Amino acid sequence: MIAYSLFKEISLSGRYISMDLLNVSCFSKLNAPIVQIGKSVDGEIIKAFSIGRGATKVLMWSQMHGNESTTTKAVWDMVNFLGTQDELALAILEQCTLMIVPMLNPDGAKAYTRVNSNQIDLNRDAKERSQPESQALRQLFQNFKPHFCFNLHDQRTLFSAGNVAKPATVSFLSPASNKERDLTSNREVAMQVIVAMNNKLQELIPGQVGRYDDGFNDNCVGDAFQMAGVPTILFEAGHYPKDYQREKTREYIFYALVEALTTIANNTFPNYSTSDYFKIPENEKLFFDIIVDNANSVNPNIEIGHRIGIRYKEVLEDGTILFKPEIAEIGLLTEYFGHGTWDCSDSEENLPAEIMDLVLTVS
Incomplete structure (x- = not known):
């Protein structure tokens, strides 16, 4: 097992990661040539x-x-790991060439928004490529001619x-590459x-x-690259x-990336069955961040038995x-789960003030 703690980039933590931080903490010590693939709407250089x-x-x-x-x-x-003399890291770099764009949407990262500065979702801009960030990625795709794509x-x-x-x-x-969601050869490779x-x-x-929904949308970049015949994998980092x-x-994303690259480098993906891909359970939207039980004990406007789901x-x-x-x-919310639960009827368990304030505002 890889000793992850040895490779964790300690300069990066929390949820807010900007290009300014990457420039100071990561790009400045990178032992590889940095290329400019384009500029964002606000003129920020997009680096690879x-x-x-x-x-x-x-x-x-x-x-x-x-x-x-x-x-x-x-x-x-992952880059820190691949920069070592570990036998696995050396084998990956011997067999593979990686092209990495750590931050495609620096304007959105700075503002902490899903969209870019033109309020466009870049993952719904694969057809028109109306945005400079979309154009930069597609040009890189065409120039680099990848055998695999990782959409993170x-x-x-x-x-x-x-x-x-x-x-x-x-x-x-x-991702699917047509409305019928056919199992094309490149889609099957990604599944493996x-x-x-x-x-x-x-x-x-x-x-x-989990397994993400595979509804086809040719405006999504992953679907578009799959349509172009390149095995493409969507990674979704969720909640622990x-x-x-x-x-x-x-x-866990680190371990997944290393495992994927190892499988590709060793050309062992044909050993895996696509039927096992479909055994991975599909994502369902069943969690609230907090579920509040017995809220009627502090607010009579809430029906007995109803729960409050908070996100x-x-x-x-x-x-x-x-x-x-x-x-x-x-509502009853009997089919839902909470990452945390609070019971208003439990005198020994006090709700945080901001949660209690929400409960009390229900009319």
Whole structure:
């Protein structure tokens, strides 16, 4: 087992990761040539770099959505590992050439928004490529001619790994390349690599790996690259219990990245069955951040037996992400789970003031 703590990039932590931070903490010490692939709407340079010398080319990009930073942290952890003399790291770089874009949407990262400065979701701009960031990625794709693509994202805390009380800490998808969602050869290859990653993660977080919805959308970059015949894998970094800063999740993304690259470098993905891909449970939206029980004991406006489902809104303030609770739903909510639960009838358990204030506002 790789000693992850030896490779964790300690300069990166928490949820707010900006290009300014990467420039100071990561790019400045990178032992590889940095290339400018384009500029953002606000004129920020979009940077990429290549490591390895192998014949198999892997393109990966992170923070296409500016507020999805977990995979960016994991990518730098991976780069640290690949910069060592570890036999596995050396084997990967001998067989593979990696092209890495750690932050595709620097404007969105700075503002901590999903969209870019033109309020466009870059992952819905694959056809028109109306945005400079979209154009930069597509040009890189065409020039680099990858054999594999890794599309790196975060997903919300509401996802469960199937109909169980386990969060989807990591989710994967081999995107469809047509409305029929046919199993094309390149889609099957992506599925096989995902099975390899899932097998590894089941040893670490059993039951906490999900399969993302494969509804086809040719405006999505992953679907578009799959349409172009390149095996493409969507990575979704999700919630691990009590890990709202996603420091544990980044570790599991790190292990997944290394496992995927190992499988590709060793050309062992044909050993895995696509049928096992479909055994990974589909994501379901069954979690609230907090469920409040017996709220009628403090607020008679709430029906007896009804529960309050609360989800956090992530807000950027002074360079820090704050998690502000909001009521998402009130009802029986018997089919839902909470990352945390509070019982208003328990005199020994006091709700945090901000949660109690929300409960009391229900009319």
